[in-house]
Amino acid sequence: MVTATATAPRLATHRHGNRELVCHRLDNGLRVVVEEDRRVPLVALNLRYDVGSRDEAPGRTGFAHLFEHVMFEGSRNVAAGEHFAVLQAAGATLNATTSFDRTTYFETVPSTHLELALWLEADRMSALDLTEETFENQRAVVKNERRQRYDDQPYGDTTELLYSLAYPQGHPYHHLPIGRMADLDAATLVGAAAFHERWYTPDTCVLSVVGDADRDEAVGLVERYFGAIPSRGAAPAHAPPRLVEAIGDPVRRSVLARVPAPQLTIGIRVPRDDESLGHDAVDVLARALGRGRGSRLYRSLVVERELVQPTTSLLGCAHLTGDATLLVFCARARSGVAIWQIESAVEEVLSDVAAGGITEEELERVRVMGRRGHQLGMDTITARADRYGKVVTEHGDLTHAFDTPERLEQVTTEHVATAARIWLPPSNRAVVVHLPAGDR
Amino acid sequence: MLRLAPRPTPADPTRFVHPAPSVLNVDGLRLVATHVPGDGLVDVRLLWPIGFVHEIPTGVGELVARSLGTCTASRDAYEFACAVETLGASVASEVTAESTVLRVDAVHDRVLPALDVGLDGLVAPDLAGVERLRVEAVDARRRSLADPRTRGRETLFASIHAGTPYERSRSASTAALQAVTPADLEEHVARLRSVAPTVLVTGNLRRVDLNQIAAAVVGRLSLAGGAAEGHEATVPSTAGQIPRRVVVHRPGAVQSLVHLGHVAPARAHGDHASLLLGVSALGGGFTSRLNLRLREDLGVTYGARAHVVARRATGAIQIEAAVERDATRGAIDETLAVVTQQLTEGITSRELHDIRTWLVRRAPQGYQTVRQTADAVASALGLGLAPHQLGQLDDQIAAVSRDDVVEALRAHLRPDDLSLVVVGDADRVVDDLAQQHGPVTVIDEPAS
Numbered sequence: 001m002v003t004a005t006a007t008a009p010r011l012a013t014h015r016h017g018n019r020e021l022v023c024h025r026l027d028n029g030l031r032v033v034v035e036e037d038r039r040v041p042l043v044a045l046n047l048r049y050d051v052g053s054r055d056e057a058p059g060r061t062g063f064a065h066l067f068e069h070v071m072f073e074g075s076r077n078v079a080a081g082e083h084f085a086v087l088q089a090a091g092a093t094l095n096a097t098t099s100f101d102r103t104t105y106f107e108t109v110p111s112t113h114l115e116l117a118l119w120l121e122a123d124r125m126s127a128l129d130l131t132e133e134t135f136e137n138q139r140a141v142v143k144n145e146r147r148q149r150y151d152d153q154p155y156g157d158t159t160e161l162l163y164s165l166a167y168p169q170g171h172p173y174h175h176l177p178i179g180r181m182a183d184l185d186a187a188t189l190v191g192a193a194a195f196h197e198r199w200y201t202p203d204t205c206v207l208s209v210v211g212d213a214d215r216d217e218a219v220g221l222v223e224r225y226f227g228a229i230p231s232r233g234a235a236p237a238h239a240p241p242r243l244v245e246a247i248g249d250p251v252r253r254s255v256l257a258r259v260p261a262p263q264l265t266i267g268i269r270v271p272r273d274d275e276s277l278g279h280d281a282v283d284v285l286a287r288a289l290g291r292g293r294g295s296r297l298y299r300s301l302v303v304e305r306e307l308v309q310p311t312t313s314l315l316g317c318a319h320l321t322g323d324a325t326l327l328v329f330c331a332r333a334r335s336g337v338a339i340w341q342i343e344s345a346v347e348e349v350l351s352d353v354a355a356g357g358i359t360e361e362e363l364e365r366v367r368v369m370g371r372r373g374h375q376l377g378m379d380t381i382t383a384r385a386d387r388y389g390k391v392v393t394e395h396g397d398l399t400h401a402f403d404t405p406e407r408l409e410q411v412t413t414e415h416v417a418t419a420a421r422i423w424l425p426p427s428n429r430a431v432v433v434h435l436p437a438g439d440r
Numbered sequence: 441m442l443r444l445a446p447r448p449t450p451a452d453p454t455r456f457v458h459p460a461p462s463v464l465n466v467d468g469l470r471l472v473a474t475h476v477p478g479d480g481l482v483d484v485r486l487l488w489p490i491g492f493v494h495e496i497p498t499g500v501g502e503l504v505a506r507s508l509g510t511c512t513a514s515r516d517a518y519e520f521a522c523a524v525e526t527l528g529a530s531v532a533s534e535v536t537a538e539s540t541v542l543r544v545d546a547v548h549d550r551v552l553p554a555l556d557v558g559l560d561g562l563v564a565p566d567l568a569g570v571e572r573l574r575v576e577a578v579d580a581r582r583r584s585l586a587d588p589r590t591r592g593r594e595t596l597f598a599s600i601h602a603g604t605p606y607e608r609s610r611s612a613s614t615a616a617l618q619a620v621t622p623a624d625l626e627e628h629v630a631r632l633r634s635v636a637p638t639v640l641v642t643g644n645l646r647r648v649d650l651n652q653i654a655a656a657v658v659g660r661l662s663l664a665g666g667a668a669e670g671h672e673a674t675v676p677s678t679a680g681q682i683p684r685r686v687v688v689h690r691p692g693a694v695q696s697l698v699h700l701g702h703v704a705p706a707r708a709h710g711d712h713a714s715l716l717l718g719v720s721a722l723g724g725g726f727t728s729r730l731n732l733r734l735r736e737d738l739g740v741t742y743g744a745r746a747h748v749v750a751r752r753a754t755g756a757i758q759i760e761a762a763v764e765r766d767a768t769r770g771a772i773d774e775t776l777a778v779v780t781q782q783l784t785e786g787i788t789s790r791e792l793h794d795i796r797t798w799l800v801r802r803a804p805q806g807y808q809t810v811r812q813t814a815d816a817v818a819s820a821l822g823l824g825l826a827p828h829q830l831g832q833l834d835d836q837i838a839a840v841s842r843d844d845v846v847e848a849l850r851a852h853l854r855p856d857d858l859s860l861v862v863v864g865d866a867d868r869v870v871d872d873l874a875q876q877h878g879p880v881t882v883i884d885e886p887a888s
Binding site for chain 1: 522727
């Protein structure tokens with residue numbers, strides 16, 4: 001378990017096993033986590049801004065992600081493209097990602113370059129320096145990203161269709177972070193400036209520093225480079241969670257497309273990922289049903305009935321934190337197998353579990369695999385920096401940073417049975433079917 | 441006005457020291473042990489220098505690899521998975537162009553039982569399951585080739601390595617897979633068992649007994665001893681054999697996946713480091729010449745990439761970018777212009793410095809975990825390098841001069857010899873391409 005002791009005002013030390021972290025809050029509201037790890041001469045930085053596509057204004061889908069691109073296009077003291085150039089030349093790897101709930105900027109740099117990386121991040125948090133030319137360029141790049149990853153990929157529309165079915169029109173999760181082309185076209189430079197002003201503030205950010213750095217020195221460096229950035233008051237509020245109930249009626253969409261095999265995708269709405277026992281029970285349910293080749297669905301669909309193509313994850317959790325999240329089943333048919341055969345087999349498995357829960361053996365497999373997954377997932381400094389940003393954003397402290405194995409131990413077969421009974425009925429399904437064109 | 445602290449000037453990082461694997465002979469096995477401190481997993485790999493370029497018949501190695509990681513004669517796929525997963529372990533097998541690998545990992549006190557499960561597939565392979573494996577392999581190939589990027593790469597390799605075993609980048613054709621028999625599978629497994637693999641053990645070596653691991657491998661496989669010999673595939677000349685302008689037709693595609701490439705020297709060639717630097721300056725990162733031109737100046741792509749495909753016998757230089765459909769010809773012309781300009785002008789001192797530091801200083805990122813370290817060692821061995829050569833490429837890169845880069849590029853990057861593959865809407869791009877680049881061969885998208 002994590003233990004926390006106060007060593008100075010707003011500075012807390014957390015211990016977990018042989019890990020020791022400090023958690024700190026600057027006067028301007030910036031939350032900082034630092035962990036020393038001297039295994040390699042590198043430091044991972046992770047800045048998690050508490051803004052994602054759920055916070056976009058109507059008619060401006062894709063803006064949070066477009067803005068993520070714009071953040072590399074120049075700030076008060078850094079020219080367009082210089083952020084990438086400077087860090088890449090230093091031997092860093094860096095990038096950024098935008099999801100429904102958050103936007104994350106991360107770089108792993110030689111430890112000698114920690115200070116430079118902090119300066120670069122502080123500079124773009126404090127003020128951007130954008131032009132119409134760079135904004136237009138990134139609009140074009142993002143539209144090409146959409147074409148490459150969604151529009152021109154077989155099954156590339158799956159997620160977009162699924163979320164538009166599983167969440168009602170106007171809900172923040174109804175659209176994907178990549179956004180719609182028309183909305184991307186409507187984005188403006190003025191809007192970007194306002195977005196930065198509203199969301200890119202010390203109050204909305206958690207900065208994690210993990211690696212070959214002295215903890216106290218790292219905190220001092222963060223103070224030095226970020227301390228002068230003024231707070232802009234309380235962090236903006238997100239839309240409150242409003243979907244705690246099941247979908248209600250099954251919803252379905254079938255598409256004919258240039259795909260190599262039929263694909264069945266099912267979204268099941270479940271409580272948001274707040275790392276509570278209720279959500280953990282749902283998580284265990286998903287792992288028992290669909291994660292790994294020893295899972296219930298793999299056994300039935302791949303091994304016994306030979307209906308779908310093998311994949312180690314047939315059902316997983318989207319882990320959304322702002323509102324109800326989704327369990328997503330996705331499988332592609334083996335040659336000669338029809339969608340109805342798969343759907344019928346899935347229904348059988350889900351009905352069995354809804355009626356009878358899972359066995360102690362299945363629960364134990366989930367726990368063992370969960371311990372392994374947690375260990376692997378916390379193995380790199382980059383992954384840990386990301387994990388710390390998540391838990392501090394969601395919970396305000398590091399309590400949940402390391403406790404996945406213990407939480408899995410808390411979940412019983414009774415908890416899982418209850419979750420299965422509530423969330424697995426057919427009325428709680430959004431279904432997307434892809435059929436090869438000509439295969440109707 | 442807000443005044444931030446002034447921009448810091450970093451010192452140069454200290455030079456990273458790569459792990460130093462020990463090469464041991466245990467029970468007649470060549471065992472390469474790499475210590476990674478901590479309480480992570482222990483990774484054990486059996487590596488044979490037998491890849492798909494050495495297989496007879498084509499496709500058998502892929503089916504054997506699928507079998508090894510999933511089932512045995514006595515355990516179906518579910519029982520196999522349960523045996524592995526209840527140990528908190530993983531077992532996987534893979535065949536690449538030039539090697540076959542069986543990988544097992546688990547916490548230190550479970551690695552021997554996990555290895556035992558993994559070795560079952562070699563001792564008692566599931567020969568009766570060949571039909572199931574075949575269907576899975578064919579489905580996987582179809583799925584993979586539906587991705588324009590994979591399809592483009594496969595078509596490019598078929599062009600530049602035509603008539604050689606390297607003409608596919610991964611999976612065998614459906615026809616080849618369908619021709620493999622249970623007897624072929626049995627023979628291939630026997631072939632793997634006839635030579636002692638190199639055994640790689642990576643992890644906290646203070647917690648594992650290398651003798652026990654070696655004994656398990658020797659005992660289960662009934663090895664008589666003797667290290668694996670490297671196999672070299674015949675690489676016939678490809679001159680004059682290839683359709684060099686190909687469009688894979690995807691009706692309605694909104695982008696064109698552009699691939700350009702030709703053969704490159706084997707990994708052991710003395711110019712490898714210089715060529716790697718030159719090609720990385722061309723398309724190795726966000727600030728490479730191709731990305732600056734196609735993405736940052738023109739905005740016609742999400743990203744472009746140029747890289748050297750390093751292999752033991754013959755490599756390739758490959759350039760790729762997914763570009764807006766209506767910008768296809770322009771993007772190809774721009775790409776060739778950037779290549780030609782680089783050949784004419786060489787690279788700047790700044791580029792040399794930046795690419796060199798980028799390549800060398802990020803090395804530690806590949807050694808944070810047991811899995812990463814094992815991957816690095818296995819990759820080096822698979823390319824025919826000795827374990828002590830892990831960090832040698834960094835030294836070679838550090839010694840490369842601008843002149844070396846120019847010489848290597850001029851010797852090994854030939855714009856006139858680049859094959860061109862475009863995966864996109866032929867109706868919208870072929871005429872334009874033919875006008876600029878000469879006759880174009882159009883092939884339909886579905887591939888077998």
